[in-house]
Amino acid sequence: MVQFFTEAHSTEAVNQRVGASCDPRLARIAESLVRHLHAFVKDVELTQAEWEFAIDFLTRTGQMCTEERQEFILLSDVLGVSMLVDAINNRRPAGATENTVLGPFHVAEAPIRAMGETISLDGKGELCRYEGRVLSLDGMPIEGACIDVWSDNADGFYDVQQPGIQPKWNNRGRFITGGDGRYVFIGIKPVSYPIPDDGPVGQLLSALGRHPYRPAHMHFTVTAPKFQTIVTHTFVGEDRYLADDAVFGVKQTLVAPFERADDPAALWVSTFDFIMTNDDAREAV
Ligand code: BEZ
Numbered sequence: 521m522v523q524f525f526t527e528a529h530s531t532e533a534v535n536q537r538v539g540a541s542c543d544p545r546l547a548r549i550a551e552s553l554v555r556h557l558h559a560f561v562k563d564v565e566l567t568q569a570e571w572e573f574a575i576d577f578l579t580r581t582g583q584m585c586t587e588e589r590q591e592f593i594l595l596s597d598v599l600g601v602s603m604l605v606d607a608i609n610n611r612r613p614a615g616a617t618e619n620t621v622l623g624p625f626h627v628a629e630a631p632i633r634a635m636g637e638t639i640s641l642d643g644k645g646e647l648c649r650y651e652g653r654v655l656s657l658d659g660m661p662i663e664g665a666c667i668d669v670w671s672d673n674a675d676g677f678y679d680v681q682q683p684g685i686q687p688k689w690n691n692r693g694r695f696i697t698g699g700d701g702r703y704v705f706i707g708i709k710p711v712s713y714p715i716p717d718d719g720p721v722g723q724l725l726s727a728l729g730r731h732p733y734r735p736a737h738m739h740f741t742v743t744a745p746k747f748q749t750i751v752t753h754t755f756v757g758e759d760r761y762l763a764d765d766a767v768f769g770v771k772q773t774l775v776a777p778f779e780r781a782d783d784p785a786a787l788w789v790s791t792f793d794f795i796m797t798n799d800d801a802r803e804a805v
């Protein structure tokens with residue numbers, strides 16, 4: 521029997537329309553989405569004005585998107601959805617380096633630099649030597665791993681946020697490990713910064729009484745043949761925003777030491793090993 525739409529049977533009324541030709545995964549996702557959306561609307565007893573506001577908010581979020589800016593991903597980030605999807609899709613055994621959010625400021629094809637070279641091109645900030653090894657879970661060095669790194673500058677901006685002000689590729693580079701799996705490069709000790717907050721997501725944060733700041737971090741992606749790609753950061757331990765990162769990216773295992781260095785080339789040293797899992801280990805966790 522056809523279920524007409526009623527408040528009590530809203531979910532069934534919508535979900536019974538899914539046709540037999542629908543892809544099973546899409547049917548599962550759409551069914552669950554409708555069930556949770558309706559439950560949410562009923563839970564808060566959404567008013568007409570609130571519904572209109574939500575439609576306007578989502579419209580403005582879409583209108584904020586350009587080639588350079590993805591406000592919907594930012595919305596996902598501040599609602600913890602990006603980190604949840606990442607956690608579900610990157611379950612790893614204990615001891616393996618954990619993932620965190622990629623963020624919008626990664627640029628592909630950064631210059632490949634020689635080990636030990638600096639990525640800081642604007643002469644700003646306190647220099648830091650980043651070093652460590654890329655290892656397999658059983659402790660073997662990984663040769664030919666590519667470590668792609670990027671950070672903000674001492675003013676809290678990525679180079680792509682300040683074209684014409686910062687040199688191109690400032691605080692970015694790629695490094696390829698040799699047989700010992702070691703990496704070393706000079707960057708700056710990064711600083712905390714606000715995520716872009718001049719759009720609807722910033723308004724949402726402000727209305728919720730939340731700040732837009734991320735604790736200071738260095739971004740890394742580590743790739744190597746036959747190993748799962750690591751997309752992560754290392755965080756500066758004493759940062760004031762460590763406990764309330766605007767996008768929930770902090771994990772205890774990613775808080776790295778930043779210590780004073782006895783080195784004329786850098787004021788700080790941060791040592792961190794990346795532990796990679798085999799590509800086929802994903803299903804086994
Ligand atoms: C970042 O760390 O670059 C970032 C991550 C999520 C949202 C905005 C920025």
Ligand code: FE
Binds near residue numbers: 623625672734737739
């Ligand atoms: Fe960042």
